[in-house]
Amino acid sequence: MVALTFLTRVDCHLCETAREAVAEAVAGRDVKVTEIDIDTDDDLSGQYGWDVPVVLLDGRQHSFHRVDADRLSRAIEALGA
Template sequence: MVTLTFLTRADCHLCETARKAIAEAVAGRDVNVDEIDIDSDDDLSGQYGWDVPVVLLNGRQHSFHRVDTDRLSKALAALGA
């Protein structure tokens, strides 16, 4: 199973767009999606403060600011999801 971690924050319009792209890319796949508000974690906020939304696949950064559905779908397929 692939783990997709979606780093976000409240009132982030790019995050709303990314959430839709992620939902489309993971539909029907064996993917565990964890959504984390970076403002609830000082380390994440310090590391990714200006880069949200961020998508991590199995802990590795895949994208930030904008999520391309096709690119994410290909990456998930390459990981076996």
């Protein structure tokens, strides 16, 4: 199983678009998606600030600001999901 962490914040239009790309990329795959609002975590807010949305795959940053569903899908496939 691949762990995908999706870092967002409220009222983020890029996050809404990225959420759709993430959903497309993980559909039918063995991926556990965890969405976190960075404004609820001081460490994440300090680390990522205005760089949301951010996608982490197994703890490593895959993308930020814009999420390309095809690129994300290939990365998930490469990790075995």
